[in-house]
Structures are given as structure tokens and as C-alpha cells.
Amino acid sequence: MQMYLLAVNPTDSVTEGFLPAARRLGLTVTVLTDQPAAHRAAAPDAYEGVEVLECQVHDFRAVVARISAHRRPDAVFSNSDHLQVQTALAAGYFGLPAKDWRAALRTKDKAEMRRRLAASGLPADTAVRAAEVPAGHDPGSALDGQGIGYPCVVKPREGVASEDVVLVGDRAELVARCAQIRSRRPDAALVVEEFLPGGLRTLETLGDGAARRVLGGFRTRLSPPPYFIEERLTWDPDRSGPVVDQVLAQLDALGVGFGACHTEFVVDRGRARLVEVNYRAIGDQCDLLLADLLGVPLFELILRVHLGEPLPPDPWPAPSGRAACLAYPYAREGGTLTAAPDPEDLDLDGVRLAYRPLRAVGSHRPLHHTNRDLLGVVRGIGADQETVDHAVDAFVASRKWEITA
Incomplete structure (x- = not known):
């Protein structure tokens, strides 16, 4: 085939x-x-x-x-x-x-996603106030009458990987940040939306067009503001409950249901509000950990639905007695990476660890303040979260990444 x-x-x-x-x-x-x-x-x-x-x-x-x-x-x-x-x-x-190309468009275009959800009839407290700023338009005036206060978040309408996503505190900062982004993306439309308080989480799903399975998700720790670099993801096995139901209802409103989907959302006072929907499998090696953790041929299952095969009935029982996380050492300054660990697999206190570099020694890069600054990824799987976290932290503390300006 x-x-x-x-x-x-x-x-x-x-x-x-x-x-x-x-x-x-x-x-x-x-x-x-x-x-x-x-x-x-x-x-x-x-x-x-x-x-x-x-x-x-x-x-x-x-x-x-x-x-x-x-x-x-x-x-x-x-x-x-x-x-x-x-x-x-x-x-x-x-x-x-x-996939329905319209659903793929709604998830890629962050302004269209907000408009679609606002018109969906879902509870108003899950909606996110947002304004689209076309190329060449004044970002400050775009917020007039939109009910968006400060701080707020500005991002490219069709951006990825936290690139040019930044928190701004007032109108002057908004205008300045938009000018910086436009110096790199002169033709890009931007989106300005309210800042969402609460914990950032993900939900990983897979559907065959008729049935949809919730695989679980991750709790995400971000870098300090104003940027949004993913520092750590911790496995969250929750597959049901009011929060998951809210996220699935919003995915239904967008038409998402076929193939893999990685959804990021914030939970605040019991409300699940979408940050973005990535209509593909989670990346940055979280998918590799997910397949290992669930103990199922995840990548084959994803390809099989695109070959027209239905999902098997409940192929991934929730893993019991297992915890996992991923940590991402990242650059704090631009320059040449002059020292970094080699790939490594080891067992530390009963925790299976895998380290893979994401940037080659000798490479020179400016500081992006995005996931492009990631230097490597440490994956850990073990029996309980405290032990896994300790093993991952110990690994990172005992290795060295050096950047020379």
C-alpha cells in the first residue's frame, strides 16, 4: 500500500x-x-x-x-x-x-477558531475574548470595544511552537511588541486575546471519524513571563470528568474528530478554555513517551485510521502505577552551543530515563524566546511522580550545556 x-x-x-x-x-x-x-x-x-x-x-x-x-x-x-x-x-x-479541511483551517487559524467557538452556543464562560489585527493595521485600536483588558497575549494568527507569542502589560507595550513581530513577519496577521489565568494542560485524542479515544494529557510548566517556553510536561492520566468533557465539547464545535489531535487548554475555577488546537499528534518527543507509557503501537494506530481502518475497542487501558515527565533544558542566551550531553539511556532509582539532544554542538543560534531555544529533552517513566521528578532533575543537574556568545 x-x-x-x-x-x-x-x-x-x-x-x-x-x-x-x-x-x-x-x-x-x-x-x-x-x-x-x-x-x-x-x-x-x-x-x-x-x-x-x-x-x-x-x-x-x-x-x-x-x-x-x-x-x-x-x-x-x-x-x-x-x-x-x-x-x-x-x-x-x-x-x-x-480530516475535514474546514476543521483543519479552524484549528490552524487562531482568529477563526475564536470566532467559531464564540458562535457555537457553548457556555459563555469558556469563550476567550480576542481580536484579529490584519497586517498593516494599528494593534492598539483593534482592541477598542472588544472587552480585552491588560495584560493580554499577542501571537501570530497562524503561528506554531510559541513563536512570537508574548504577554503585554499595556497599550504602548502592545504596539511595540507588534512592531517587533512585524519586523520578522511583515505580512502576518496577528491575534490579541485576553490572558488566561490558571494551569496549562493538554489533552491527547485519536479518532477514526466514528469513535474518538482520549489518551490522557500533560500538565505543562512554562517559563516566566512574558514568554511561553515549555520547560516541563508531566503526565496526567485523567481521561474523564467535567474538564475533559468541556474540552471535547469545544473540539466538537470545531469539527475535530478524525486522526490525532493535541489540544492545549487552561483550567481556572473549573472552566476549561482553549489556548490552541494542534490537529496532529503531540511533538517534542511527548508522542514517543506517550507510546511507551501506554504500551500501544500509537504511531501505527494513527496511520491505520488514515488507511480507513477503525480504531480497535479500547486498545489502551489507562496505565496504573506509572508516572512520567519530560524536561527541556533550553538556552538563556544566543550563541554557539559548545558543550552538551550525548544521547543516553539509563535507569536511575528505578526510573527509565532517555536523553536526546535537540540542537547540535557547534550550532549557532540567536535567542528566540520560543521552543526553538530547547537544547534537549529528558524523558522519564517510573512508578510514582516524586521519584520520576527527582530522577529527571538529578539528570539535568549532573549534565552541562554551554553556550558561547
Whole structure:
């Protein structure tokens, strides 16, 4: 069976998750990407036997043309934030299982997501006040009459990975921050929305179009304001209850139900309010930990629904007596990474630890104040949370990451 996988840059989710899963399923894989050289150079073992073709993957018409002129597809799939609409349209064109392209658009476009939820008839206290600021428009006046006070959050309308997401305290700071973002993204529309107090959590789901399973989620610790770098994610096995029901109702309003979805939300006084919906599997190696923790072939299950197979009945019993977290050492200054740990797998006090670098020694980068500043990831799984947290903290404290300006 022929699967086309749409991608921009190589990711661990693809090289360590989906490509090995496709091989285990016996699929013939063709990667369509606008960065073919990067994919051919990445993880040679993962790409062995994988065809990589250049394609303007941001244009669904180019994707359809490339596939139509090649081999008949049995599945068209992507785990990229940037390519869900294009993938849905291309899969739909060939009559294959696909996400609703309208739902993919609503989740990618943060302003449209807010408008859709506001008009959904869901309880008003779950709505988030937001204003769209088109390119070239005054951000200060965009808030007039919107009921958005300070502090508030400004972000690109179609951004990812906390890039250019910043908390602002007053109108002057809002105007200044928007000017900074526009210096890097002159044509990008922005969204300004109320700041949501409370704890940040995630919900991970997988659906086949008829049934949807809640896998669990994570509790996220962020860097100090005004930025939103993910420092740590702690496994949260909760799969039911009022908060989960509220999140699922909002996903239903957006039309989300097919394939993997990673939803970020804030809980405050029992209210679940969405921060963003990423209509793909969680990344930054959380998906690798999730598959290990649940003890199920997660990546194969995701690919199988795109091949038209139904989810098996309750394939992932909630893991009992297991705890997990991921920690992300990250850069506090720009410069060259001159020292960092090598990849490592070890057992510490009964906790299985895996460390993987996310940035190569010798690489030079400016400070982004986003997840692009992550240097590596430590994954830990053990019997209880206190022991896991202690083992992960001990590992980070005993290793050294050096950046030279």
C-alpha cells in the first residue's frame, strides 16, 4: 500500500515514530517536502527505502498534481502543523480518509477558531475574548470595544511552537511588541486575546471519524513571563470528568474528530478554555513517551485510521502505577552551543530515563524566546511522580550545556 507523507522539515515524530511504524505496517512511503535535502540527510536508517520527492507542499494543487503523476495513493498523511489543510484537501481529492479541511483551517487559524467557538452556543464562560489585527493595521485600536483588558497575549494568527507569542502589560507595550513581530513577519496577521489565568494542560485524542479515544494529557510548566517556553510536561492520566468533557465539547464545535489531535487548554475555577488546537499528534518527543507509557503501537494506530481502518475497542487501558515527565533544558542566551550531553539511556532509582539532544554542538543560534531555544529533552517513566521528578532533575543537574556568545 502506498502512503504519501507530507512534511516541511524533518522531525523526531516522523523519523522515530511514523516512518518506523509505516515500515512495520508494510507500507511503501513517499515523502513529499519542500526541503528534500534536509530529509535525505536526516536519520539515514529511518529513511532507508523511503522515497523523498520535492513538492511545494504548502499548495494543495501542487500536492494533488505530484501524487496524480506518480503512484496511486492509499493514504495521504501529515503530522505538520503547517500542512493539515493541504493534506485534508489532497486526501479528499483522491477519495481517501481525511480530516475535514474546514476543521483543519479552524484549528490552524487562531482568529477563526475564536470566532467559531464564540458562535457555537457553548457556555459563555469558556469563550476567550480576542481580536484579529490584519497586517498593516494599528494593534492598539483593534482592541477598542472588544472587552480585552491588560495584560493580554499577542501571537501570530497562524503561528506554531510559541513563536512570537508574548504577554503585554499595556497599550504602548502592545504596539511595540507588534512592531517587533512585524519586523520578522511583515505580512502576518496577528491575534490579541485576553490572558488566561490558571494551569496549562493538554489533552491527547485519536479518532477514526466514528469513535474518538482520549489518551490522557500533560500538565505543562512554562517559563516566566512574558514568554511561553515549555520547560516541563508531566503526565496526567485523567481521561474523564467535567474538564475533559468541556474540552471535547469545544473540539466538537470545531469539527475535530478524525486522526490525532493535541489540544492545549487552561483550567481556572473549573472552566476549561482553549489556548490552541494542534490537529496532529503531540511533538517534542511527548508522542514517543506517550507510546511507551501506554504500551500501544500509537504511531501505527494513527496511520491505520488514515488507511480507513477503525480504531480497535479500547486498545489502551489507562496505565496504573506509572508516572512520567519530560524536561527541556533550553538556552538563556544566543550563541554557539559548545558543550552538551550525548544521547543516553539509563535507569536511575528505578526510573527509565532517555536523553536526546535537540540542537547540535557547534550550532549557532540567536535567542528566540520560543521552543526553538530547547537544547534537549529528558524523558522519564517510573512508578510514582516524586521519584520520576527527582530522577529527571538529578539528570539535568549532573549534565552541562554551554553556550558561547
